[in-house]
Amino acid sequence: MNDAYETLRALRRRYQTMDYTPRRAAVNQEYVALADRLGLPRERISGRYDLAWAYAMGDDPAKALPVCAEFFALWEDHPGAVQGRAEGPSAAMIACYVAVSLPQVPLAECEKLLERFHQQVQKAGVGERLWQLHACDFCLMTGDLAGAQVHLDRFRATPRDEISDCAACEASNAAESLLKMGRREEALETVRPVLSGALVCESQPWGVLSVLIHDALDHDDPARALAYGRQLARHDLDSPSDLVCAGALLRLSAFTAPERGAALLERCLPWSFGLWDQDLLFRFYLGAWTFFARLGRDREVLTLRLPARFPLYRADGRYACAALADWFYNAASEIAGRFDERNGYPAYQKALDAARQSLDRGEDGP
Amino acid sequence: MAEQYHFQVNLGGMLDILSNHLYKSPDVFLRELLQNGVDAVTRRRREQPGWTGGRLTVALEPGRRLTFRDNGAGLDEAEIHRFLAVIGQSSKTELEDGRIPEDYIGRFGIGLLSCFMVSDSIVVHTRPAKGGPGHCWTGLPDGTYTLEPLTDCPAGTAVILTARSGAEGYFQREKIAELVRYYGLALPVPVFFAGETAQLNGVPEDFSAVSRSQLLAFGEWLYGETFLDAVPIQTKHLSGVAYVLPYATSPTMKTGHRIYLKQMLLTEQGDTLLPPWAFFLRCFLNTRGLRPTASREDFYEDEALFRARDEFAAAVGSYLTALRRSDPDRLRQIVDIHAQAIKAMAVWDDGLFRLFIDYLPFETSEGAMTGAALKDAGEAYYVATVPKFKQLRPIFMAQGRLLICTGYASDGELIAKLAADFSLPIEPLREEAMEGVLQQVTPEEEQALSGLLLAADDALSVFDCRSEARRFFPGELPALYAMSDDVQFLRQVQSARDLSDGIFSDALSSLLDSVETRPLATLYLNLNSPVIQRLSRVRDGALLRGAVRLLYVQALLAGGHPLQGEELRVMNQELLGLIERSAGSAQEEGVR
Known part of the structure; x- marks a missing residue:
């Protein structure tokens, strides 16, 4: 029995020192399974809290949803087992963030999860600033620009607290919201400290660079996209949550370095298999579609080593660019349709249209 | 005032x-x-x-x-x-x-x-x-x-x-x-x-200048043990020796270090200062620039302590790296005895991974194989739990395929890293791969089993599982359960939904309901098994149903999968049914 407790402690020490990747999630899963077997309420709950973060940050975020549900159910059964005040709001935030990335979850349920997140914030007395930014994003997802502005103002007026996102993530997320509101200059100003390296973290500037690459290409500014791409290329892509970055780099590399783009696709495509997070998939598929569509203008066939699980798999490795472009476009389009229908607002279709227009403008590469 | x-x-x-x-x-x-x-x-x-x-x-x-x-x-x-x-x-x-x-x-x-x-x-x-x-x-x-x-x-x-x-x-x-x-x-x-000239204390200030034999002699005098090797440690915060124990130890074993703060003994426990993998070492260390707790029996965990821990890891790593060149036999001896600790180190450090991976042993369907042997072994699969490995090992042996067990601490990470870093065809065993591993049955055999398969599909549909007939060894294994990542995720969603109420239950239900074609797990029925052969001749629908459901639960347990509520209920129900049926038969025999 003592060995089991020691193993439990060793597993925790181990995963706490790892980067957020599927490997960390696997070690964390092992911890949860052992805590369950030992029947330790505190460890079962804290292990799930950590596991939800591990899935959200470095694996398939969708996997965090059942984990958050179990976290709250166990917490209800063992109210004294959670000591800190950050856990409730943070777990509710993860659940809400994951649900909006799953078009299968109806909007009304996403709204309830957002409300629950706010209830946890009010109960714990921390997280108001974090919640306001999520509420802003939620409004943008449904096309409610006025509501988004209200929450953005409240976000700015609320002081930071112990569970606020780090300054780099806050600036990046606010900039992304501003871009969705069409305020590009303000967005670029907001994110300037992140791009200059004054504010960095594990997730940034990589996440915001991906957004900015799409934005620059959508707005016919290839030079700016290329500058962002050079920065983003320094990021080591090592988990499914990096599919966002992979999508942006793929879109860009059709113009700049097709071979590097092909290698990137070979590396990242396996992460997309069985992935439940539809937003990640959409962003990856959009990048892959534009990559092959643009590449298809110069060459008909590309040799790639793709896994046998890929529906268009060919043993000889010779793929028609047009066929690949069609496949990725259809996959992206299908996801866009499901999101837009759920949200009652065509944000995803608009992203596809903007990329299409950028392609149609012709030789617009950097 | x-x-x-x-x-x-x-x-x-x-x-x-x-x-x-x-x-x-x-x-x-x-x-x-x-x-x-x-x-x-x-x-x-x-x-x-x-x-x-x-x-x-x-x-x-x-x-x-x-x-x-x-x-x-x-x-x-x-x-x-x-x-x-x-x-x-x-x-x-x-x-x-x-x-x-x-x-x-x-x-x-x-x-x-x-x-x-x-x-x-x-x-x-x-x-x-x-x-x-x-x-x-x-x-x-x-x-x-x-x-x-x-x-x-x-x-x-x-x-x-x-x-x-x-x-x-x-x-x-x-x-x-x-x-x-x-x-x-x-x-x-x-x-x-008082009045004597023999000094009661005193050791060198810089251990890096002391010969290996002197260090080992000092260790023997201090601890009363003959150590395998002595690693001198001389860093900004640390000075001393890490002795390599001559026998295998476990992380739970208290190894009796001597850790001093400014030359005064502070603790025998290495948990705070030393990395978790250091359990194969017994350390005599003097520390500098670290803070003690009030009882002076441990260190405060602060930035200086973390730096000291890193320095220790680097010093041990450098020594072992040098040993590979200077005395590979001794390094091999150390690895043979302390594989578990070294695996834990290799997970933490890329340099150590490259240094040790060729020497490290892994459990496979062909016995223990080192990383070097796996590099030349060609295609292989790995499974993450020991029960699953034990269940599949005979099947892989019979097929001449290689299966690696990664159910032990650090093995999963090391094998995945080995495959990635050296571009080896080593993959986690997915359900799809099982198709190639298990031998197909002939159309005639399939036909002969159709009654059993139909009954099985019907009995297992409630568990999102279907049946397939295959041949595999050993024949004592009647059934094998395999599920894809999707099935595994949906099982977790379902389990979490059953545990929750309110909004989470609704959201998880929506997720489950959205799956148009539920991915099914597979229960492979082994035609080499006498049990399956006998069941293929049974025409009693209730008996078939009960037997298949029990085979399903037994295959889940053998594969190390936790049972969910409905599966537990079924196990109890069907076991009782079988007992009743057996008791009834026995009674009838008695009456006759």
Whole structure:
């Protein structure tokens, strides 16, 4: 029995020192399974809290949803087992963030999860600033620009607290919201400290660079996209949550370095298999579609080593660019349709249209 | 303005707290005496640059009295009142801009009181080395003290203790020698018995300059063990030796380190300072620049501690890296004995991974194979649980395919890294791969089994599982359960939904409902199994249904999958049904 407790402690020490990747999630899963077997309420709950973060940050975020549900159910059964005040709001935030990335979850349920997140914030007395930014994003997802502005103002007026996102993530997320509101200059100003390296973290500037690459290409500014791409290329892509970055780099590399783009696709495509997070998939598929569509203008066939699980798999490795472009476009389009229908607002279709227009403008590469 | 009051402190109660709660054993009284003595010598060295004569002596009347003397700075009358009479006041706490100088050991000003654990009084004879009269201070456990002038007193301080009833054992020569070596082996000030020349303590300051054979001899003297190897450690925060144990150990084993802070023993536990994989080492380490806890029995976890831990890891890593070139046989011997610890190290450090992976053993369907052998083994699969591996091993053996077990600590990460870094065709075993691993049955056999398969599909549909007929070895294994990542995720969603209510239950239900075609797990029925062959001839639908459901649950358990509520219920129900049926048959036999 003592060995089991020691193993439990060793597993925790181990995963706490790892980067957020599927490997960390696997070690964390092992911890949860052992805590369950030992029947330790505190460890079962804290292990799930950590596991939800591990899935959200470095694996398939969708996997965090059942984990958050179990976290709250166990917490209800063992109210004294959670000591800190950050856990409730943070777990509710993860659940809400994951649900909006799953078009299968109806909007009304996403709204309830957002409300629950706010209830946890009010109960714990921390997280108001974090919640306001999520509420802003939620409004943008449904096309409610006025509501988004209200929450953005409240976000700015609320002081930071112990569970606020780090300054780099806050600036990046606010900039992304501003871009969705069409305020590009303000967005670029907001994110300037992140791009200059004054504010960095594990997730940034990589996440915001991906957004900015799409934005620059959508707005016919290839030079700016290329500058962002050079920065983003320094990021080591090592988990499914990096599919966002992979999508942006793929879109860009059709113009700049097709071979590097092909290698990137070979590396990242396996992460997309069985992935439940539809937003990640959409962003990856959009990048892959534009990559092959643009590449298809110069060459008909590309040799790639793709896994046998890929529906268009060919043993000889010779793929028609047009066929690949069609496949990725259809996959992206299908996801866009499901999101837009759920949200009652065509944000995803608009992203596809903007990329299409950028392609149609012709030789617009950097 | 509010009036100020002072807490009333019950010294007797304080002493009880110190002796029964703060300190683990009365042994520490000697540690505190050593510490005060060294600090007094250090203070005199600072006050009188060029003076190098520091020494500590212990005079004994066995079983009765102990006089512990230092020839350090000594105290004047004002300092006696201030430092010996106020708990929490240390003579070292007000130096150098409020910071304790690096070469001072103590800080809390409560150490002397620990002497009351072995003595009914504490008598201190002291005279300042800088000049001035001597004094005799006598403190009693009731919190009172007296102070008298002392004419015949050398410079420095002598602490005189008289054995309490029951503490006589601490006033014996062997015990004192043992405690001096235990606590003060690495002290920078020599310790002697009064009138003798043999030093009781003393080790080298820089271990990197000592030969391997000398280090091993020192380790043998210190620990009474012949170690496999000795790794000298010399870094900014650490100085000493890490000895490689000559036998395999587990992470839970307490290895009895000797970890000193500024040459004074702090702890035998390495949990705080050393990396978790260091359980195969026994360390003799002196530390610098780290902070002790109040009880002086461990370190504060701060940035300096983390740096020291990294330095330790780097020093061990560098040594082993060099060993690969200088003495590969010894390295192989170390790996053979301590594979588990080295695997844990290799997971943490890319350099160590590259260094060790060729030597490290992994459990496979073909027995233990090293990383080097796996590099040449061609296509292989791995499974993450030991039960699953045990279930599949005979199947893979029969097929001549290679299966690796990654159910042990660190193996999963190492195998995945091995495959990625060396581009090897080693993959996790997914459900799809099972199709290629298990032997197909002929159309005739399929036809013969169709009744059983139909009954099985019907019985298992509630578990999102279908059946397939295959042949595999061993024949004693009637069924094998395999599920894809999707099935696994949906099982977790379902389980979480059953556990939750309200909004989470709704959201998870929506997720489940959105799956148009539920991915199904597969129960492979083994046509080589006599049980399956007999079941294929059974026409009793209820019996078939019950048997298949039991096979399903048994295959889940054999594969290490946790059972969900409905599966537990089915197991109980079907087992009872079978017992009833058997009992009924037996009764009918009896009637006949």
